[in-house]
Amino acid sequence: MAELDELPFNPEIENFNLLVIDPQNDFMKLPYRDNVNSKDREEGKLAVANSDRDVPRISQFIKEHKENINHVFVSLDTHTLGHIGHSLFIREDQKYGNMFDIKANLNGDFKQKEQEVFKKYLSIYISHLGSTHPAMSWPIHCLEGSDGWKVNPSILEALRVLEGEGKVTYHIKGQNQLAEMYSIMKAEVPVEDILEEMVETGSDEADIQFIKSLMYSPYNPILEEDEPKFKVVVNADIASLKPEQFNQYTPLKTFPSSPEEIQKMIGSKNLQTTFNKQLFKDLTRHTENGQVVIGKIPILVCGEARSHCVRASTRDIVEEIRRKGLQNKVVLIENCASKVVLSNPLQFEEIDKGFINDMKQGTLSFPPYNTTTIMAEEAKDEKKGGKSSRRRHPKKKAGKRRSSRR
Numbered sequence: 441m442a443e444l445d446e447l448p449f450n451p452e453i454e455n456f457n458l459l460v461i462d463p464q465n466d467f468m469k470l471p472y473r474d475n476v477n478s479k480d481r482e483e484g485k486l487a488v489a490n491s492d493r494d495v496p497r498i499s500q501f502i503k504e505h506k507e508n509i510n511h512v513f514v515s516l517d518t519h520t521l522g523h524i525g526h527s528l529f530i531r532e533d534q535k536y537g538n539m540f541d542i543k544a545n546l547n548g549d550f551k552q553k554e555q556e557v558f559k560k561y562l563s564i565y566i567s568h569l570g571s572t573h574p575a576m577s578w579p580i581h582c583l584e585g586s587d588g589w590k591v592n593p594s595i596l597e598a599l600r601v602l603e604g605e606g607k608v609t610y611h612i613k614g615q616n617q618l619a620e621m622y623s624i625m626k627a628e629v630p631v632e633d634i635l636e637e638m639v640e641t642g643s644d645e646a647d648i649q650f651i652k653s654l655m656y657s658p659y660n661p662i663l664e665e666d667e668p669k670f671k672v673v674v675n676a677d678i679a680s681l682k683p684e685q686f687n688q689y690t691p692l693k694t695f696p697s698s699p700e701e702i703q704k705m706i707g708s709k710n711l712q713t714t715f716n717k718q719l720f721k722d723l724t725r726h727t728e729n730g731q732v733v734i735g736k737i738p739i740l741v742c743g744e745a746r747s748h749c750v751r752a753s754t755r756d757i758v759e760e761i762r763r764k765g766l767q768n769k770v771v772l773i774e775n776c777a778s779k780v781v782l783s784n785p786l787q788f789e790e791i792d793k794g795f796i797n798d799m800k801q802g803t804l805s806f807p808p809y810n811t812t813t814i815m816a817e818e819a820k821d822e823k824k825g826g827k828s829s830r831r832r833h834p835k836k837k838a839g840k841r842r843s844s845r846r
Contacts, residue, residue: 735764
């Protein structure tokens, strides 16, 4: 069995904030019970290869280092059927990993003028998206309130202990249907920015309100989980919101247990896609001797998937740390996160390798920060004299760690 290795920062720094990205059933290569459809699923709908190895590591890390954790921030990918990254966004059936084409027929009974407005929005969106990640048509996943949306039971068990100490908050992302939001901090292309560009290029208030009305369509898991029938819903209440009103969600300190609590959580809605300033403030500060200390505490990052949501979240946090001149060290727990693996020309493996290299070297747009492997895998059997031997790292005690820069 794998054992914990040392933490990756100086011995005088004993506390850290932990960011756990999307530890949800739909991203795990592990079975879970789908209560809505009364069936057992063998794995999540967008299962990340090797996530079955990450889950016990993350759980054990939280349990073994609960005294060192200042606070845990948990992101929850939260979608409706009509999300722009889902295969249902366009009428044609799309295979896993295909780029979607804005020339394809759009779902929904739009009038000609509405189709033109929507295609203008999509044209702007696609043109900016290429600089970060390609436009993707993913399998339907993490539908709000569904069992696939829920936190993996093993990780949740570890988090429950810290919930009782007020050390955990849950943050939803991706509820706005009109933008891909890999990062917990902001969308790849914020909807608010696109709306501004539309105004600058001649769109009127009616056009803007129409686009805003499409940001959220309620999801009914009982009716739509296995045989989804998606139709764009024009939501007049959403259309009237100003950008500063897009986020009406208050992060919860405990993960909801009952259907009523879950509905209350997702019903408050977070449609904001610009940078989450409050979350960044909370991530980069801690309290010491009754005083708030800003820009010092290390931030450890883990979760799924390393090539996408972990990478994007880390990128946004690191760039803002550098922009503000803070001293927080950002550390990727390398073997508590795995990459998306696809047989396509998009080269996610190369993206992932570049991300790991950037973190180790502190190059490109990243300030010096680090990776660590917190758990040592058992060495392969080395047969000597007909016997096998295994090497293990000794278990380290919390609070007695030496630096391990890599």
